[in-house]
Amino acid sequence: MSNSRESPSILRSVHPATPDKTLLRFITCGSVDDGKSSLIGRILFESGSVPDDQLATLAQDSKKFGTQGDNHDYALLVDGLLAEREQGITIDVAYRYFSTRNRAFIVADTPGHEQYTRNMATGASNAELAIILVDARKGILPQTRRHSFIVSMMGVKHVVVAINKMDLVEYSPFIFNTIEKSYREIAASLNIPYVTVIPVSALNGDNIATRSDNTPWYHGPTLIDHLETIEISTSTSSARFALPVQWVNRPDANFRGFSGQIASGHVKHGDRITVLPSKRDAVISRIVTFDGDLDQAEAGQSVTLVLDREIDISRGDVLALSDNLVGTAKSVEAQILWMSAEPLQIEKSYLAKIGAVTLPVNISRSETALDIESFAERSVPVIDLNTIFLSRVTFDRIIPVERYDDMRDLGSFILVDRITHEVAALGIVHALEMPAIINSSKSGTRSVRPTYEPLRRSYLKTASFAASSLILGLSITLLSLALAIGTPYAIGIFALVEILLFFGLERLWARTNRGLQVEASVLSAGEGI
Amino acid sequence: MSLTHLKKLEAESIHILRETVAECEKPVMMYSIGKDSAVMLHLARKAFFPGRLPFPLLHVDTTWKFKEMISFRDETARRIGAELIVHTNQDGVKQGITPFGAGSRIYTDVMKTEGLKQALNLYGFDAAFGGARRDEEKSRAKERIFSFRNADHRWDPKNQRPEPWKLYNTYKKQGESIRVFPLSNWTEMDVWTYIQIESIPVVPLYFAKPRPVVRRSGALIMVDDQRLPLEPNEVPEMKTVRFRTLGCYPLTGAIESEADTLDDILVEMRESRSSERQGRLIDHDGTASMEKKKQEGYF
Numbered sequence: 001m002s003n004s005r006e007s008p009s010i011l012r013s014v015h016p017a018t019p020d021k022t023l024l025r026f027i028t029c030g031s032v033d034d035g036k037s038s039l040i041g042r043i044l045f046e047s048g049s050v051p052d053d054q055l056a057t058l059a060q061d062s063k064k065f066g067t068q069g070d071n072h073d074y075a076l077l078v079d080g081l082l083a084e085r086e087q088g089i090t091i092d093v094a095y096r097y098f099s100t101r102n103r104a105f106i107v108a109d110t111p112g113h114e115q116y117t118r119n120m121a122t123g124a125s126n127a128e129l130a131i132i133l134v135d136a137r138k139g140i141l142p143q144t145r146r147h148s149f150i151v152s153m154m155g156v157k158h159v160v161v162a163i164n165k166m167d168l169v170e171y172s173p174f175i176f177n178t179i180e181k182s183y184r185e186i187a188a189s190l191n192i193p194y195v196t197v198i199p200v201s202a203l204n205g206d207n208i209a210t211r212s213d214n215t216p217w218y219h220g221p222t223l224i225d226h227l228e229t230i231e232i233s234t235s236t237s238s239a240r241f242a243l244p245v246q247w248v249n250r251p252d253a254n255f256r257g258f259s260g261q262i263a264s265g266h267v268k269h270g271d272r273i274t275v276l277p278s279k280r281d282a283v284i285s286r287i288v289t290f291d292g293d294l295d296q297a298e299a300g301q302s303v304t305l306v307l308d309r310e311i312d313i314s315r316g317d318v319l320a321l322s323d324n325l326v327g328t329a330k331s332v333e334a335q336i337l338w339m340s341a342e343p344l345q346i347e348k349s350y351l352a353k354i355g356a357v358t359l360p361v362n363i364s365r366s367e368t369a370l371d372i373e374s375f376a377e378r379s380v381p382v383i384d385l386n387t388i389f390l391s392r393v394t395f396d397r398i399i400p401v402e403r404y405d406d407m408r409d410l411g412s413f414i415l416v417d418r419i420t421h422e423v424a425a426l427g428i429v430h431a432l433e434m435p436a437i438i439n440s441s442k443s444g445t446r447s448v449r450p451t452y453e454p455l456r457r458s459y460l461k462t463a464s465f466a467a468s469s470l471i472l473g474l475s476i477t478l479l480s481l482a483l484a485i486g487t488p489y490a491i492g493i494f495a496l497v498e499i500l501l502f503f504g505l506e507r508l509w510a511r512t513n514r515g516l517q518v519e520a521s522v523l524s525a526g527e528g529i
Numbered sequence: 530m531s532l533t534h535l536k537k538l539e540a541e542s543i544h545i546l547r548e549t550v551a552e553c554e555k556p557v558m559m560y561s562i563g564k565d566s567a568v569m570l571h572l573a574r575k576a577f578f579p580g581r582l583p584f585p586l587l588h589v590d591t592t593w594k595f596k597e598m599i600s601f602r603d604e605t606a607r608r609i610g611a612e613l614i615v616h617t618n619q620d621g622v623k624q625g626i627t628p629f630g631a632g633s634r635i636y637t638d639v640m641k642t643e644g645l646k647q648a649l650n651l652y653g654f655d656a657a658f659g660g661a662r663r664d665e666e667k668s669r670a671k672e673r674i675f676s677f678r679n680a681d682h683r684w685d686p687k688n689q690r691p692e693p694w695k696l697y698n699t700y701k702k703q704g705e706s707i708r709v710f711p712l713s714n715w716t717e718m719d720v721w722t723y724i725q726i727e728s729i730p731v732v733p734l735y736f737a738k739p740r741p742v743v744r745r746s747g748a749l750i751m752v753d754d755q756r757l758p759l760e761p762n763e764v765p766e767m768k769t770v771r772f773r774t775l776g777c778y779p780l781t782g783a784i785e786s787e788a789d790t791l792d793d794i795l796v797e798m799r800e801s802r803s804s805e806r807q808g809r810l811i812d813h814d815g816t817a818s819m820e821k822k823k824q825e826g827y828f
Contacts, residue, residue: 020533021533021534021535022531022533022534023533023534023537023538092671092686092687092689093671094670094671095663095670095671095713095714096664096670097663097664097714097716099716099718103534104534104716104719106714118691119691121693122691122692122693125693125694126693126694126695246544246547246548246551247547247550247551247577249577249579249580250580251577251579251580251581255579255580257579259547259576259577260544260547261540261541261543261544261695288578288579289575289578290574290575290578291575298532300532300536300537300540301532301536301540302539302540302543302544302547302575302576304578315551339691351700353696353698354696356548356551408694409694409695412693412694412696413696414691414693414696414698416698416700421698421700421701421702422690423690423691423698426691426693426696
């Protein structure tokens with residue numbers, strides 16, 4: 001198929017370059033004061049990604065806007081917009097690029113202040129790793145917990161905790177160890193599996209690109225070493241195959257192909273596929289690309305599939321392997337992050353975009369939201385900007401959909417306000433609520449309750465609280481019984497105590513069963529957080 | 530097997546191109562003839578293969594482009610069988626606006642920004658692909674891949690639509706439009722490496738050759754035709770130069786270089802210590818000048 005290519009008339013040399021770099025996308029989280037921009041600026045500088053003329057501009061700008069006296073203020077390399085310079089803050093998601101010998105990096109620089117949860121979630125959505133900055137002088141702050149929560153919610157599995165400003169705490173191993181220990185507890189409660197903690201000074205460059213003499217007690221990698229060598233497990237190519245059809249390619253009567261980027265798994269020429277949600281079958285006769293037909297293709301590739309027979313397929317349908325279908329559902333349980341200044345209005349209809357489908361949805365009311373600092377539920381009067389809540393999302397028809405943990409592209413969605421056309425929210429599918437066909441040979445439904453660390457903990461806490469009350473109650477009962485012996489009023493008191501205890505227990509167990517109603521105050525009483 | 534970073538960038542760009550065509554009514558591709566446009570065009574051909582491009586190419590001609598750019602443009606459109614629209618702001622031509630005298634700021638406003646808006650309004654395009662990359666310039670680093678413009682084509686950096694995952698919101702009202710940047714995540718090095726791997730033809734001006742130049746405010750300006758007014762003491766001299774970025778010839782500085790092959794260019798880039806837009810005189814009009822231009826509708 002390479003006959004479609006022209007001979008390079010202008011190119012005088014066509015030696016293949018050495019472009020076999022891997023790509024790592026990461027985000028940086030921290031507040032203005034943590035020195036996040038300085039850290040990114042420093043990384044760009046150390047990796048040789050700052051050209052001379054930009055360094056000259058930096059020298060000029062450092063005098064004008066900088067906060068580092070006569071030294072270069074590396075933060076100015078990344079604080080782009082005028083408004084930010086005036087305010088000295090980062091206001092949006094910005095992207096940076098650098099590369100080392102073996103790897104190319106895309107950095108999403110996300111702002112740290114509270115009101116910008118939505119920007120951080122956006123930055124984290126495509127990230128494979130997150131760098132969370134902690135100021136060594138301040139240790140773990142509420143915002144560290146917030147950042148970690150969002151990172152975990154968006155499915156980022158690798159976290160690097162850069163404990164910055166080590167120079168201001170005399171490179172104390174004690175402070176480092178204390179912060180590391182506290183952080184690992186947070187990570188464990190949020191199911192973040194891979195955590196690396198590195199002592200750095202963005203200002204002085206300690207442990208950024210070169211190992212620092214100031215931290216002889218630290219034996220781990222430098223930040224850049226770690227970013228360059230970390231293996232990010234990509235399970236997507238081993239998972240079940242799905243191609244959301246983006247575009248039906250029909251240039252003439254002789255060709256009809258279905259174009260899209262493979263969301264997950266891989267596919268071969270000759271494979272039997274099923275179109276979802278219509279469930280019609282066909283066999284793949286060609287995998288077409290501009291560079292020639294392929295025998296097989298895998299997750300991440302943008303391809304065009306040609307089938308052996310004419311069936312009706314349009315944008316938004318999903319092609320899946322017939323013996324390993326992806327799920328379909330009419331409603332799902334999802335975690336939603338509200339991103340619009342206009343609060344959620346239940347009666348309003350929103351459009352959801354999921355994969356290549358856009359369709360009207362209804363959002364169920366939620367009276368509780370997740371507190372991203374305490375990781376507990378709290379009741380809220382309205383769902384407004386940056387609120388995170390669990391909801392049932394009902395589509396206007398059955399569509400192909402998967403749990404976010406199983407397949408990102410079919411388990412994530414945005415909600416668009418039909419009137420303002422704003423992006424109102426992003427959503428993450430936790431469970432499919434309708435019986436869904438996985439496989440004709442393996443029957444069963446796939447209604448999975450959301451597995452949510454904070455929620456499960458609240459169940460356990462309430463249960464233990466109730467159990468301890470039960471024991472307490474029993475002992476009081478025994479005491480009353482003992483007292484009762486010999487006096488005529490004993491039976492009356494006995495009965496009264498019993499009734500009170502029984503009522504109390506009933507309330508506690510009701511709370512345990514309903515789970516969601518457990519209030520933060522009960523939790524803190526139970527475990528003293 | 531995991532895809533290399535260029536394969537990932539390629540697949541991402543193709544996804545963006547297809548998404549736009551699937552969701553927008555009347556897209557167009559801004560074709561500025563340079564290396565980024567060459568890569569973007571190549572990716573578009575991949576995205577819709579074996580079909581032809583489902584949109585025309587639009588070149589906003591300021592009348593001050595290098596002659597070699599114009600001939601390359603016409604040859605490219607012919608070669609791939611693409612529909613090419615060339616638009617020039619005739620009001621600007623009538624007013625006699627040139628890159629000289631009035632200053633590059635007004636010239637850019639009238640011939641580029643206004644010319645572009647005229648063309649988009651004239652044909653009613655609701656989505657326009659541009660080859661801009663986020664690594665080019667600081668204000669571009671914050672721009673979305675699908676960058677929303679109001680009916681006056683203005684960009685509001687403080688009110689951009691969130692773009693989680695690869696879910697792009699293409700909803701807009703009558704008169705509003707979207708600029709789409711499929712190369713957002715590419716770097717200059719990625720572009721050149723890809724041009725080499727894929728054997729993508731580019732304008733010969735990128736390769737070193739003896740060319741007549743004069744030195745002005747530190748930049749080497751090529752005397753591409755008789756219209757360049759020479760100062761009394763200015764004498765064009767032949768220097769072996771090439772261009773890292775291409776625009777209007779009186780505003781585009783050449784670099785002295787011997788790199789006349791792609792290999793040499795890649796080697797030069799690896800050793801290079803200056804950024805590509807350094808040769809662009811319009812970027813230096815004032816602090817954050819690109820950001821201001823973009824707000825007013827420049828790409």
